[in-house]
Amino acid sequence: MDGRRIRVLIVDDSAVVRQILERELQKDPGIEVVGTAPDPYVARDRIVHLKPDVLTLDIEMPRMDGLTFLRRLMHYFPLPVVIVSSLTAKGGALAMEALDAGAVEVMCKPGASYSVGDMAIEIIEKIKAAAQVRVEKRETGAVGDLQRATGAVQRLSMTQTTNKVLAIGTSTGGTEALRRILPRLPGNAPGIVIVQHMPEHFTRSFAQHLNEMCAIDVKEAEDGDTVAPGKALIAPGNFHMLLQRSGAMYYVQVKQGPLVNRHRPSVDVLFKSVARYAGANAVGVIMTGMGADGAAGLREMRDAGAHTIAQDEASCVVFGMPKEAIAMGGAEYIEPLARIPEKMIELAGQG
Amino acid sequence: MEKEMRRILDETLCEVLEKQAFLFAEETEPGDVPPQTGKMLSARITFAGTFSGTISLYVTETMCCEIAANFLGVDADAPGIATKAPDALKEILNVICGNFLTAAAGDGPVFDLTVPQASEHAGAEWSRVLAIPGIMTYVVDEYAVACHLEMQQ
């Protein structure tokens, strides 16, 4: 943003939420709240006149719902949008649709289980990440048009996969990146552990959504889940996920703990545990996202003998985490998103 | 049956002119239509469904300008009103035809309507129009309005 403050417009039907968000955001010297809007029609007027850099959008609004508004926005005035949603099952499903429609981040509304303090840290991070995203215009399209991943990756033989672990860490832009790579993996792909920075509850909807698209099983990790071929575990929001080993079997530990690199789950926490317990049997992948979470962990994985991949700049929504990982010497290969599935499987097959 | 159709069309035409253009048409025998000056405008629409046919509407240009002006809520001598007259005539005919069909056939049946076509004629054409068998004629102030329903067998 070249030292210029990020201009933010807050769209929310609740006056209280507008007030809290405005107050918290104003505390950051890098952010300027240029306006608020209680409804999509007012929001459009403000967008046209105030030209904000980033929008925070309540996805559940009366009248024109947030999702309809978002779809139109992405077509007529594309700009980075951070979705603010309630912590309900419906909210989670809507948030997934919002990411599908082009929103770059999702986060929780402050509420009973989520304090204003937690939210303030998170939303400022997310707004800064969103401000770096160049949003492309979404074309109108025929109903039922879904970008389907093409080009399934070749299967590996069973002996090549049983003791292997694929570890993936990502943040801003990661939901879309995962939606593009996971469906291309064969049903017997090595066990996968994933950290995607995302709030609690949304990770469950996200895992369910991926599960419907993939040959492998995708689920939100629970403490003690085994890591096995044909299965991917996504760290639940607000918990760290660590790889553990019992004899020849890998499993995950899901636990609370302090924020690491301002995140929970943290990619570093996962990668460091993978370096320790899987060593050369792992493949580490760091993808799009702001900040440096995972860079140190990827270096540890590489030092422990694992093959490692960083997503290249051109295919990243935000080239932050991969850039740091490359700078720290943790990235053995630098690959565009489209090549990552093949490369992961190829490296996993190399013993 | 054609006679009954003409009666329904007559009612619809008067109603639409009154509602849409605030003009009150008085039914007249073709022979009693006062001489008209200036150009004549006509519009034609064809419908097809339970029964099919064509409706043609003829008016003096001055009268047509008044239709357009009343339609638009402006003065009849407003600049450029003459250029809008054919469009207003087509629209009036379109509305007359749509309402005539439901009045005649009920609101169940489906009809296809063509897009109305307008054309311009010399004032002398009135004598030919007034001689068409079955022509329905009206007077609004001193201006003539004529309508013709042609049913297809």
Added chain:
Amino acid sequence: MKPRLAAEKEWDGVAYNILLVDDSETVRAVLMKTLNLAQIPLGEVFMAGNGREALEILKENWVDLVVTDLNMPEMTGFELIDAMKNDNLMKTIPVVVVTTEGSTTRIDDLKQKGVKGYVRKPFTPEQIREMISKVMEAT
């Protein structure tokens, strides 16, 4: 100093962008006049002479309500409604039909396709105003 947005000004800027579709210039002008006189907050008003022109406008402009005739040259209102229904973006835009069409068979079919309102020609400005207010309040 940064100007603060006063709470009472928060609703400033509510305005609807409306697309009027009718092959008759006269009808478009009458509808425009009705909108201006009605207490409907107007943003931009777009005009199209047929369904194809309407689709072109919808691709480029953010429209909140489409008011359309049915019997039009080149591309009819029926075809326009079908095309909108088959587009991810346009399918959510409410449509009000203003037409001479009186067949309940056809009107019911349009309602099945999601058309929100129907006003029969000849219409009065009050009928148009009421229908638009009703549709916009429900969306």
